[in-house]
Amino acid sequence: MSTVLPGTRAPLLETLAGTDHKRIAVSVGVVAFTFFLAGGVLALLMRSELAEPGLQIVSLSTYNALFTMHGSTMIYLFVTPVALALGLYLVPLQVGASGLAGARCALAGLWLLVLGGLTMWSGFLVRGGAAAATWAGFDPLSNAVNSPGKAMDAWIWGVMLASLGELLMAGAILATLLGRRTAGMTMLRMPVFCWTQLITCLLVLFSFPVLIGAMTALWIDRQWGGVFTGPSAPVTYQHLFWFYGHPVVYVMFFPFLGAVAEVIAVFSGRRLFGYPGMVLSLLVFASLSMSVWAHHMLTIEGVAVKYFALTSTLLIVPAGMEYLTLLATLRGGRVRFEVPMLFALAFLIQFLVGGLTGIWVASPALDANANNSYEIVAHFHYTLLAGSVFGFFAGVYYWWPKVTGRLLGERLGRLQVALFAVGVNVTFAPQFALGEEGMTRRIADYPASEGWGTLNAVSTAGAFLVALSVLVFLVNAVVSRRVAGDDPWGGHTLEWATASPPPRDNFDGAPPPVRSFAPLLDEA
Amino acid sequence: MDSFVRNVYDGLSALYLAIAIAVFVVVAIALIWAVTTRGPEREEHRRFELVYAAVLAAIAAVLLVFTFRATDRENARAAGRVDVIRVVAGKWDWRFEHADGRVETDVLTVRAGVPVEFRATSVDVVHGFWIPALKFQRQVIPGRVTTFRLTFPHAGWVTSGACSFFCGLEHSRMRFSVEVTA
Numbered sequence: 001m002s003t004v005l006p007g008t009r010a011p012l013l014e015t016l017a018g019t020d021h022k023r024i025a026v027s028v029g030v031v032a033f034t035f036f037l038a039g040g041v042l043a044l045l046m047r048s049e050l051a052e053p054g055l056q057i058v059s060l061s062t063y064n065a066l067f068t069m070h071g072s073t074m075i076y077l078f079v080t081p082v083a084l085a086l087g088l089y090l091v092p093l094q095v096g097a098s099g100l101a102g103a104r105c106a107l108a109g110l111w112l113l114v115l116g117g118l119t120m121w122s123g124f125l126v127r128g129g130a131a132a133a134t135w136a137g138f139d140p141l142s143n144a145v146n147s148p149g150k151a152m153d154a155w156i157w158g159v160m161l162a163s164l165g166e167l168l169m170a171g172a173i174l175a176t177l178l179g180r181r182t183a184g185m186t187m188l189r190m191p192v193f194c195w196t197q198l199i200t201c202l203l204v205l206f207s208f209p210v211l212i213g214a215m216t217a218l219w220i221d222r223q224w225g226g227v228f229t230g231p232s233a234p235v236t237y238q239h240l241f242w243f244y245g246h247p248v249v250y251v252m253f254f255p256f257l258g259a260v261a262e263v264i265a266v267f268s269g270r271r272l273f274g275y276p277g278m279v280l281s282l283l284v285f286a287s288l289s290m291s292v293w294a295h296h297m298l299t300i301e302g303v304a305v306k307y308f309a310l311t312s313t314l315l316i317v318p319a320g321m322e323y324l325t326l327l328a329t330l331r332g333g334r335v336r337f338e339v340p341m342l343f344a345l346a347f348l349i350q351f352l353v354g355g356l357t358g359i360w361v362a363s364p365a366l367d368a369n370a371n372n373s374y375e376i377v378a379h380f381h382y383t384l385l386a387g388s389v390f391g392f393f394a395g396v397y398y399w400w401p402k403v404t405g406r407l408l409g410e411r412l413g414r415l416q417v418a419l420f421a422v423g424v425n426v427t428f429a430p431q432f433a434l435g436e437e438g439m440t441r442r443i444a445d446y447p448a449s450e451g452w453g454t455l456n457a458v459s460t461a462g463a464f465l466v467a468l469s470v471l472v473f474l475v476n477a478v479v480s481r482r483v484a485g486d487d488p489w490g491g492h493t494l495e496w497a498t499a500s501p502p503p504r505d506n507f508d509g510a511p512p513p514v515r516s517f518a519p520l521l522d523e524a
Numbered sequence: 525m526d527s528f529v530r531n532v533y534d535g536l537s538a539l540y541l542a543i544a545i546a547v548f549v550v551v552a553i554a555l556i557w558a559v560t561t562r563g564p565e566r567e568e569h570r571r572f573e574l575v576y577a578a579v580l581a582a583i584a585a586v587l588l589v590f591t592f593r594a595t596d597r598e599n600a601r602a603a604g605r606v607d608v609i610r611v612v613a614g615k616w617d618w619r620f621e622h623a624d625g626r627v628e629t630d631v632l633t634v635r636a637g638v639p640v641e642f643r644a645t646s647v648d649v650v651h652g653f654w655i656p657a658l659k660f661q662r663q664v665i666p667g668r669v670t671t672f673r674l675t676f677p678h679a680g681w682v683t684s685g686a687c688s689f690f691c692g693l694e695h696s697r698m699r700f701s702v703e704v705t706a
Contacts, residue, residue, distance in 0.1 A: 060693055134690050140666065141649045141692060231667030234650050274568045299652065299688075300663045301670045309591055313584050320580040323551060324573065331558035332565040345559070352551055356544040359587065365536050365594035368529075369659040372652055372688040438656025440688050443696030447684075 019107060020504055021100035025089030026403065028110050028169070032082040035117055039073035040467060042066050047427075047463040050456050053448040063444030064132035065151075069121070071135030072155065076162045077117045079388060080248060083255040084109075084166060084204075086395055087173040087197040089403065093495035093502060094191045096182025096511035101175035105168040112165030120158025123151035131155030134442065136245060137218060139237035144222045153222065160215045163208050170204035173197055182494070184514035188279065191493040191517055192265075192272055195279050196258030199286035203247040203254075206290060211244035235300060242293040250289045252384060254282070256391025257322065260344045263394045264326050266489050267341035268333025271518050274325045281321035288315055298364045299371045305364040312362035319355055323348070339413030340489075343394035346421050347387060354383030357432070372442075375435030378428045385466075386424040393420070393473070401484030405500045412476035419469035426462030430455040492518035528675050529598055533659035536594045540587065598660075606673065607635060611644035613651035613664045613687070616694040630700045636679045644670045652688030655702060661688050679706040 015023060046066050049057045058066065092100050100106055123130030131151045133142040137159070140146055177190070177198050190198070214237070221227035228237055265272040272278065288311055295308040326348060335341070357379040361367045370376055393416070401407050434455050439446060446452055487496040497520060498507045515522045609632075610621040620628045634640050644653055646666040654661035655674070662670050687698035 060696065064690075064693065064695075132692075138650060138690070141690070146649055146692060231665070233667075234665050270565050271567060273566065274573055277568065277573045297663075299661050300665070301668075301672070305595060306592055309595075310588060313588050313591070314581075316584045316587075317577055317580045321573070321577060324576055327551075327554050327558045328566070328569075330555070331561070331563045334562065335559045345555070348555060349552060352548060356547060360537075360540050360544065363536065363540065363587070363591040363594070365532055365591060365598055366540060368598070368661055369533060369656065371661060372654070372690075373656075438654075438684075438686065440652075440654070440686050440696075442690040445696045447699070 017107065019099070019103035021088055021092050021103055021106065022403070022502065024100075024103065024106050024110055025085045025087075028081050028088060028113065029085035031110070031114055031117070032078050032085060035073050035077035036082070037470070038121070039070050039078060040470065042070040042073065044463055044467055046070060047460040049444055050446075051460040052453050052457065053446050053450075055445050058444065060444050061129060061132065064442070065123075065130040067442055068132050068134055068155075069123070069130050072120060072131070072159070073117075074384070075135055075248065075252070076159055077113070077120070079252040079384060079392075080166055081113050081162070081169070082392060083200060083252055083388075084169045084173065086193075086255050086259065086392075086399075087200070088169060090399065090495060091173050091176050091194055091197055092180065093402075093498070093506055094194050094493050095177065095180060095185055096494045096507065096514065097176060097180035098505040098507065099180075100172050101180050102172035106172040109165035109168035109172070112161045112168065116158045116160070116162030116165060118158075119154050119161060123154045123158075126151040126154065136238075136241050137215075138241070139218060139221070139228045139234055142218060142222075143228065144225070153219065156215050156219045156222075160212055160219075163211050163215075167204060167208045167212070170201040170208075174201035174205065177201070182511050182514060185519075188276070189514055189517050189519075192261045192275065192278055193255070193258035193493070195282055196254040196261075199282055200251050200254045203251050203286060203289065207244045207247035207251075210240060211248075214240040214244070235297070235303075238297050238300070239294065242296045245296065246293040247289055249380075249383070250286065252388055254286075256347070256388045256395065259395030259398065260347050260391045261322075261326060261329075262493065263340045263344040263398050264329050265333075265518070266398070266491055267336045267338060267344070268329050269336070269490070270329065270333040271492070271516075271521060272325060273328035273332060274321075275517055277321055278325045281318035281325075285315065285318035285322075288318065292362075295362050295367070298367045309362055309364055313359060315362075316359060323352075338397075338489075339408070339410055339417060340394045340398035342414065342417045343390050343397060346417060347390040347394060350382060350390060350421070350424065351387030354379060354381075354387050357382065370435060372440060373435035374431040374439045374441055377441050378431035378435060381424070381428045381431075386428065390420070393417075398489065399495075401488050402495055402500050402502070405484055406480055407482045407484045407488060409476050409480045409482070412472055412480070416469050416472040416476065419465055419472060423462050423465030423467075423469055427459050427466060428462070430459045430462075434459075492520050494519055496520060528677065529660045530658050530677075532594045532597050536590055539590055543583065543587070601673065602639065604639075606639045606641045608641045608643065609634070611642050611653060611664065612647060613644065613653070613698075614647040615649065615692055616687070616698040618685075618687075618698070618700040620700075632685065632700055632702045634676050634702070634704055636676055636681070636704045636706060639673050639675045641671065641673050644672075649691050650689050651691050651698070653685065654688035655683060655685040657683040657702075663689055676702070676704045679704055 128149050133147050217227045292312045295312045297303045298305050361370045486500045494511050497512050612619040620632050644664045646664045651664040681704040683702045685700045
């Protein structure tokens with residue numbers, strides 16, 4: 001049995017083809033984070049272009065490729081896989097298993113993700129530049145007439161391969177949750193993070209095949225035609241795409257909510273408040289999230305807008321229940337303000353902005369202005385960047401010592417939280433005003449006469465603060481060497497009952513007995 | 525009585541904004557209170573959770589009632605005279621064809637106070653007809669005619685519209701101006 005020590009280099013073959021879930025997870029995480037940095041560079045180019053009216057840095061066609069690749073990279077290649085990477089690493093540990101059920105599936109998933117990402121980005125090498133038909137690849141814009149060239153095909157294959165990989169990873173996590181729980185761990189004794197992974201994987205299994213099917217259909221249509229034809233085709237495509245495209249929003253949210261819930265419980269020094277209610281509301285959340293997709297299509301005549309407004313607005317109930325759980329946990333605990341907790345608290349406030357504006361855009365009459373305006377851009381960046389990515393960093397700081405055996409620096413961490421929180425708000429708050437005033441999304445240029453220059457300049461400055469905060473994280477990751485010990489935070493769940501980093505088979509001997517969802521609190 | 529879409533939007537958005545701000549303030553205060561004070565460490569509180577869930581559902585119900593009413597008002601079709609304008613969107617221009625045979629490109633001239641029925645279609649990809657000052661947009665889809673009515677407030681009113689649905693290379697330049705005459 002080999003223990004991987006921090007700083008030692010894993011043999012190449014083990015990295016490429018090993019079935020240790022921890023190594024697969026770290027590889028997926030590193031690949032995804034690399035795409036995050038790449039997608040971030042694209043965002044900085046876009047924000048630089050938008051800082052003032054007129055075209056200064058890139059051409060129209062380059063800008064269109066930039067926003068397409070930024071959105072595609074962040075969604076298909078960063079947030080989704082990194083959400084699953086957390087599950088690949090932590091789920092076997094949290095359920096007390098020695099490994100992942102279907103580790104080879106997860107390994108194949110890793111390589112499909114790499115292949116898909118490279119395929120998508122290879123579009124930049126093609127004459128005419130990368131795909132430029134939005135991250136949704138709307139038909140008929142993406143068909144052979146309107147988007148000729150190989151870059152569009154590369155994008156389609158990139159999406160298909162990466163999504164297939166993510167589907168395989170989710171299958172492995174779900175099988176582990178259902179089949180490899182240690183003795184005593186009933187479903188209702190799974191840590192809340194495991195529950196968030198379980199519903200995430202269900203959503204992946206329900207919705208990703210539809211995306212892969214839609215992409216296959218689009219590719220066939222581009223080669224031979226005959227698929228998306230007739231007056232119903234554009235709406236059919238949007239239905240197919242958003243049937244994936246909305247559940248994936250929750251795939252990119254639940255695991256980070258789970259991370260935040262674990263962090264808040266541990267740094268409040270107590271069990272999570274209202275665990276049964278939390279699990280129930282997660283299930284309600286997940287089932288509702290399968291029935292809201294056409295709220296992306298409220299501006300199409302003939303869509304059943306009231307139905308989708310109803311299902312979308314009802315999300316208030318489970319979302320509000322989760323806030324109650326987290327706030328009541330804080331209230332009844334002794335709160336420690338270390339970096340993971342700071343990220344978790346910022347998540348609560350900033351995701352709230354994303355959630356409340358989400359209720360706004362779920363109303364057809366309000367969406368008739370917000371749709372495809374900068375209000376939407378601000379809304380989903382508050383959920384994804386100011387929300388999910390804060391939850392991601394809460395998890396990174398919390399589990400970093402488990403994965404590496406080392407603690408990330410507190411002072412650099414605090415600096416990162418501060419820069420990141422200021423940065424996202426300076427970037428995205430002005431965009432609500434821009435959208436309300438009529439600035440459309442997906443434009444490289446806007447009329448100087450509209451007077452949008454100042455707010456755009458502010459937004460651009462904020463984007464560079466966000467970039468600086470990410471640099472601070474990279475520095476922190478490189479310089480921090482403080483040895484963590486097995487359980488630096490006083491964790492509640494089984495991953496903290498083994499060495500840091502864990503041995504190849506996770507636990508030396510049997511994991512501790514499980515009598516609740518926070519087994520390490522039971523022993524005391 | 526014809527619905528002036530902007531009024532519908534203003535009324536509904538005021539309600540939504542007020543509730544959103546109230547919720548944000550309440551949660552922010554609750555968060556500060558929860559981290560700075562210490563209460564009893566309860567595992568759960570069934571009755572409170574149920575009552576709270578009911579309150580959330582009630583808020584959702586109120587928002588939905590007003591949203592549904594706004595949707596109905598927006599789509600109301602009053603009997604009476606309307607001006608019909610055919611809208612043809614194509615990369616990357618707007619063509620407005622009036623009943624009297626006038627054709628305008630990237631300029632939309634309408635009469636004040638008279639409801640205008642737009643019958644919009646596209647010759648290539650999906651476009652989005654958006655007049656931000658009226659808080660109204662609709663996707664304009666090739667092969668289909670999308671119909672909607674708007675009323676413009678008073679003569680001399682000048683604003684602009686834009687394509688809101690990404691449509692390719694010059695999407696950002698696909699704009700039109702709106703002029704209201706007596």
